[in-house]
Amino acid sequence: MANKTLSGAEVIIECLKREGIDTIFGYPGGSAIPMFDAILDSNIKVVLSRHEQGATHMADGYARQTGKVGVALVTSGPGATNTFTGIYTALMDSSPIVVLAAQTTTPNLGKDAFQECDTSGMTFAAVKHSYLVKDSNDLPRVMKEAFHIARTGRPGPVLIDLPKDVTAGPCTAPFTDQMDLPGYKIPTYASTESVEKAAEFLKNSKKPLLLVGHGAMISGASRQVRELAEKLNAPVCCTMLGLGAFPVDHELSLGMLGMHGTIYANKAVLDCDLILSIGSRWDDRITGKLEVFCKDAIKMHIDIDPAEEGKVLQPDVFMCGDAKLVLEQLLPMVHKLDTADWVKTCQTWKKRFPLTYPKQGGLRMQHVIATASKLTDGKAIVTTDVGQHQMWVAQFFHINYPRQLHSSGGAGTMGFGFPAAIGAAFGNETGWPVLSFSGDGGFQMTEAELATAAIHKLPIKIFVMDNKYLGMVRQWQELFYDHRYSSVDMMGNPDFVKLAEAYGIPGLRIKRAADAERVIQKALEYNEGPILIHCECEKEDNVFPMIPAGAPLTAMITEPPKAQLEKPTGST
Amino acid sequence: MIKDIAHSISLLVANRPGVLVRIALVFSRRGYNIDSLVVSPTLDPNFSRMNIIAHGNPEILMQIIKQLEKLVDVVQAKDHTGTDAVEKELALIKVRCTPDQRTEILQLCDHFHANTVDMTATSMIIQITGNSQKVDTLKSLLQKFEIVEYIRTGKVIMLRGEDKT
Numbered sequence: 001m002a003n004k005t006l007s008g009a010e011v012i013i014e015c016l017k018r019e020g021i022d023t024i025f026g027y028p029g030g031s032a033i034p035m036f037d038a039i040l041d042s043n044i045k046v047v048l049s050r051h052e053q054g055a056t057h058m059a060d061g062y063a064r065q066t067g068k069v070g071v072a073l074v075t076s077g078p079g080a081t082n083t084f085t086g087i088y089t090a091l092m093d094s095s096p097i098v099v100l101a102a103q104t105t106t107p108n109l110g111k112d113a114f115q116e117c118d119t120s121g122m123t124f125a126a127v128k129h130s131y132l133v134k135d136s137n138d139l140p141r142v143m144k145e146a147f148h149i150a151r152t153g154r155p156g157p158v159l160i161d162l163p164k165d166v167t168a169g170p171c172t173a174p175f176t177d178q179m180d181l182p183g184y185k186i187p188t189y190a191s192t193e194s195v196e197k198a199a200e201f202l203k204n205s206k207k208p209l210l211l212v213g214h215g216a217m218i219s220g221a222s223r224q225v226r227e228l229a230e231k232l233n234a235p236v237c238c239t240m241l242g243l244g245a246f247p248v249d250h251e252l253s254l255g256m257l258g259m260h261g262t263i264y265a266n267k268a269v270l271d272c273d274l275i276l277s278i279g280s281r282w283d284d285r286i287t288g289k290l291e292v293f294c295k296d297a298i299k300m301h302i303d304i305d306p307a308e309e310g311k312v313l314q315p316d317v318f319m320c321g322d323a324k325l326v327l328e329q330l331l332p333m334v335h336k337l338d339t340a341d342w343v344k345t346c347q348t349w350k351k352r353f354p355l356t357y358p359k360q361g362g363l364r365m366q367h368v369i370a371t372a373s374k375l376t377d378g379k380a381i382v383t384t385d386v387g388q389h390q391m392w393v394a395q396f397f398h399i400n401y402p403r404q405l406h407s408s409g410g411a412g413t414m415g416f417g418f419p420a421a422i423g424a425a426f427g428n429e430t431g432w433p434v435l436s437f438s439g440d441g442g443f444q445m446t447e448a449e450l451a452t453a454a455i456h457k458l459p460i461k462i463f464v465m466d467n468k469y470l471g472m473v474r475q476w477q478e479l480f481y482d483h484r485y486s487s488v489d490m491m492g493n494p495d496f497v498k499l500a501e502a503y504g505i506p507g508l509r510i511k512r513a514a515d516a517e518r519v520i521q522k523a524l525e526y527n528e529g530p531i532l533i534h535c536e537c538e539k540e541d542n543v544f545p546m547i548p549a550g551a552p553l554t555a556m557i558t559e560p561p562k563a564q565l566e567k568p569t570g571s572t
Numbered sequence: 573m574i575k576d577i578a579h580s581i582s583l584l585v586a587n588r589p590g591v592l593v594r595i596a597l598v599f600s601r602r603g604y605n606i607d608s609l610v611v612s613p614t615l616d617p618n619f620s621r622m623n624i625i626a627h628g629n630p631e632i633l634m635q636i637i638k639q640l641e642k643l644v645d646v647v648q649a650k651d652h653t654g655t656d657a658v659e660k661e662l663a664l665i666k667v668r669c670t671p672d673q674r675t676e677i678l679q680l681c682d683h684f685h686a687n688t689v690d691m692t693a694t695s696m697i698i699q700i701t702g703n704s705q706k707v708d709t710l711k712s713l714l715q716k717f718e719i720v721e722y723i724r725t726g727k728v729i730m731l732r733g734e735d736k737t
């Protein structure tokens with residue numbers, strides 16, 4: 001079919017429809033007007049954010065919630081540069097988004113025209129792939145390829161740089177399913193040889209441990225992970241982004257491992273004789289000092305990205321493929337292992353070293369989170385920002401379902417949680433409430449999106465965990481820098497209840513632990529749209545357990561240390 | 573410690589704008605330098621062949637090659653270090669010389685099968701092709717004269733025998 005009468009912008013919108021997109025997030029500007037004009041005649045809903053970073057995180061949150069591609073539409077220059085944090089966040093967590101960035105006209109490229117910026121040039125290092133479209137007739141193919149690349153293989157962000165004359169001009173090329181991607185390969189099944197080798201190693205293991213990462217979630221492998229764990233009778237730990245791919249309340253679950261993971265998960269890592277990573281990339285947050293990580297254990301790794309092999313550590317077996325398909329290959333080859341003693345040991349640790357928090361003092365974030373988990377029976381979509389509250393959500397919210405927790409893991413992007421909750425709310429088909437947890441620092445980075453939440457009456461419970469500090473940095477300064485607090489005091493915080501009210505959003509406040517249950521229940525019962533819960537928390541609380549960055553797992557701190565600790569050698 | 577050696581990397585890439593930047597970024601992200609780079613279209617003009625020489629830790633370079641292979645526009649990335657491939661480069665060397673120095677220089681050229689491609693009363697340009705070591709040797713022998721400037725193409729690599737590189 002030739003679309004002689006269609007403009008480039010109309011073709012773009014039609015391509016979105018063909019990709020099944022019904023909601024996009026964006027912010028207009030001069031160069032983007034042709035696209036925003038064309039979208040008026042479609043039934044695609046445009047969610048107008050208050051900042052392009054917000055729009056990009058919303059697209060990301062939508063993508064994480066639905067498993068579909070999230071779309072952000074922005075203008076050129078600063079509109080595009082404002083998306084970069086969101087693009088990088090999506091890259092680090094393998095989240096499928098497409099960013100449509102308008103651009104000055106093609107004759108103006110490279111001439112410092114108004115709001116011109118070398119958007120594709122600036123983002124090369126932060127995208128899975130990108131396009132600068134210079135001919136309207138390339139649009140049908142480029143759109144097809146962009147969505148394909150974003151969603152397949154190891155998902156990631158794709159940026160399309162769209163000069164205004166390309167979107168305003170006519171496109172006579174037909175819509176197409178043809179792609180021209182000779183260099184793009186999507187791994188599916190792993191080599192039989194690698195899976196057989198893995199099965200052989202498993203056969204001889206007495207103390208196996210499964211390590212479940214985001215890849216398992218993305219691949220939709222939670223059923224297979226569970227089958228494998230139960231068939232082998234092997235304990236399971238999860239990375240933060242892997243939480244939900246295996247139910248945390250399952251008897252074989254050891255919860256989250258790593259820097260702020262459970263004592264029992266880290267003990268299992270130290271003591272296992274075999275560790276099988278399913279879609280995790282051995283991040284420094286989980287390995288600690290690499291040289292001694294699982295030093296004597298067999299290390300096996302399933303990953304869809306061939307470049308993950310040996311990136312951090314060289315495994316004994318690397319199975320390159322889609323986690324779900326590889327587990328289906330592996331499952332028929334394995335049998336129940338003689339692990340009764342090992343499982344019992346892990347369960348003893350679980351009983352002996354449970355996650356706890358101090359009950360005395362002011363309101364504890366942990367208490368708010370645990371109460372919200374209890375009152376929702378763990379049936380909620382949860383997003384977090386970055387910092388102490390994020391770790392406490394990972395520790396104290398019972399995450400039992402895939403795609404239930406959305407958090408900026410790799411990038412650690414402050415300001416992510418709240419807009420991600422908005423995106424997730426648009427894609428949420430569970431009927432569960434969306435709980436957005438942010439610290440007072442991170443919330444203020446993207447709080448303007450209160451307007452977005454209010455306009456669309458989104459059922460988000462916005463928890464602002466306010467300790468009037470940048471808590472995690474303060475914790476480091478307390479523990480490792482002799483209490484020398486530098487630029488962590490959030491003096492000047494607004495009254496968050498009043499702030500919400502200014503946007504027409506009701507606000508509640510929790511100051512004492514005793515009030516938490518009543519107030520959270522009230523928030524959960526509110527059905528008219530978003531509601532903000534301002535939690536005035538204990539100012540100087542610390543996240544434990546903690547393994548100082550770069551230290552071996554044996555260096556885990558489980559309670560406030562008596563003496564000053566040495567400065568960490570690892571990154572942040 | 574693992575020794576840093578020069579690696580000969582051959583890439584087959586889609587012939588598109590931006591592909592060179594994407595490839596360069598994989599190196600620069602780790603602070604790695606590209607020693608030499610040759611790009612030319614293949615028989616099929618939709619693709620280009622790139623030959624890159626880079627120094628560095630072999631394990632890191634192996635990782636870099638995997639990350640290159642992962643780029644959407646890269647069809648194939650291979651390390652030819654130590655494989656049975658023809659590796660050649662071409663250099664132009666401009667030497668300042670008086671007429672009575674010419675004979676010795678021409679003798680050197682003859683020995684290395686190099687040609688003179690320009691000659692004036694006070695200078696010569698010598699063209700040499702061959703493996704890198706041969707080029708290095710001629711260059712060092714010419715240093716007793718005054719080398720005004722010199723430029724090399726960087727290595728081009730082709731597998732021996734019927735197989736494609």
